[in-house]
Amino acid sequence: MKPKFLVVFIKEFRETLRDKRALGLLALFVVMYPAMVGLGLGKLIDRTTTPEREGIEVIVIGGQQAPTLMSLLKQKNVNVTESGPMTDEAITNVLRDKKVVAVLRLGDKFGDTYAAMRPARIDLWFDSASDSGRKTRDVEEVLRNYGNSIAGARLLAHGVSPATLAPVQVQRYDTGTNASRSATFIGAMLGSFFIPAFIFCLSSAVDSTAGERERRSLEVLLAQPARPVDLIVGKWLAAGALSVIGITLELGMAHGVLKWLPLEEIGMSWRLSSVDLVFVCIATIPLSLFAAAFEIALAMNAKSFKEAQSTVSFAVMLPMVPMVVVPMLELKTATWMYLVPVLSNQTLLRELAKGQEIGAMPFILTFGSSLLIALACIGWASWRMKSERYVLTV
Template structure:
């Protein structure tokens, strides 16, 4: 029976130690669940706000409701509950709105009836608190009042033998060709990068402990004394950390996909049309990202003399991939080929384009996978060279 390659022995040794480390496994479980639940919670809150007025109705306080019975009837037809009130001062109206007992206050002027009968503009005041969560309810109330005014204007024109169409010399018709999937990618697109950033956190503890941690415990000397080359040692440690990140990232993407599939996004005019086959392709393409994350952290940690120093350095360094993910969506840039060359941003862009239901071709997949893999190999080459140097061996 042939002996195992040295890097396999190192890989299995690091995996055993990682599985026994409750801190590392707890960190993986935390990030596997945290980001999908966070995105799901944000979207669920938006859905709840969008459907809340329809489910609960709208509470509206009206001052002078008896002066406009037809308007009150139309408001009630739109699931608006009318609470008639006597005359109130501005301070009283403000206090009522701050109490959150009503969505808005509608005040009809004392001369409303006379102005209406004389065909003069009848003043209606809409009081609301823009700092509250009743923005959608206020918009619904305003829409009813405007529709009521347009109906009256049309009836008056007809009474004088004038067609209401005279008020609208130009008729604009709008056609939205955007699909619910494309709208979803525009809104959720900025959140998709969050699903790939944990790839750097999944392997952080393992990468740091297997390099700087062993150096601090003086156990790295024992490994270097074994009949294994520095390349075998680095490969074993790298693959162990990367494997943990691959498992964590895959589980996270599966959970996130399941959450987005389960949410009733149609309530807010969106949908998540990414299929499980598309997700499988994304997971395969994303394999190079954990490889890069583990290689980068090992390359940084190999130079640290203590576990704490390595953890601090690696934690600051992994903030760099977050910058393009945050900045690029804020700039409203169109999708370009260079985006597929930037780790994390490339994965975010690829997943966003697939969520739109568009065919992206083979090149984006190849660039996304190859760019991260190339950076990973460069980091590994640096680490091996560093471990071979006499200065490094003397400092152990």
């Protein structure tokens, strides 16, 4: 004979699979977050590699006065288009069309000022609201190198070594690996993968408690030879199972997207192995069960189905708090982080993405912390189910 809670679970899970709204949410969020991260990183990769493939379009006004500068720009893959005099308004309109990255304007007296060894003015016009900031910085670097080369030549002409201007030479060594850089950059995004755990089970958790009570079908269930705890555990497992399925599919899809993207183009990599992913999915199971238990407890405390929907919908924002606050504080990874649901999962995935060996303790703490809170919520919901005032909506 099957345990009674298992009978309730099978019944509730079958009804959940018939709910098009619940399945629609499952399909939407399984695809949405991995797609958002993939599109965002893909656009970043395109922006980073575009200058090397397409060059930088620049308009130069009065360029014939500085032939050396024109040569330097062309050597740095900058496509120079020389133009006659342009008004400020005309330059602004050209930049708004976003066909060129910048406009360089050399004054009419540039040559005379240069020959007199006085600072020769070059106007650099650009649009900071466009997405060509990296290209603009490349143009500024060319101008800076051009100015340094002129300064060096003038110093040599006066018998002074250009090294006088650089008394200290700084040599930079970056010990960060691609994996650690990617984990730091992508770390803020990883928390978003666990938010849907609270969304996948929302419809089932509310409908199987507040919905059944409002439809008076809960009284029929309580009249059956089953304890309130059996009913609650069955409903909890049914809602939690849907969340477990959704989170597992979402993490698998996100892993595939991050593996597929050429992160090496931006100095990053995704080191999470398939075995690590399996352990992360296992450690995430209690988070899904906690989400279902928490929403069931909240829905049972509401006086109506509509109130339950509103209350639980606001509760979905709860996992976003540690995900947003902790990265802003720039805290170092600590053991206590593995005791906070959602934050523990985010921290676990981030550390594994760095390619580090973290041992078994973080997995145990991540698994146990969410499970204990879930059991506490279910215990409270089972006690609440025993109340006739609750069942009769008194």
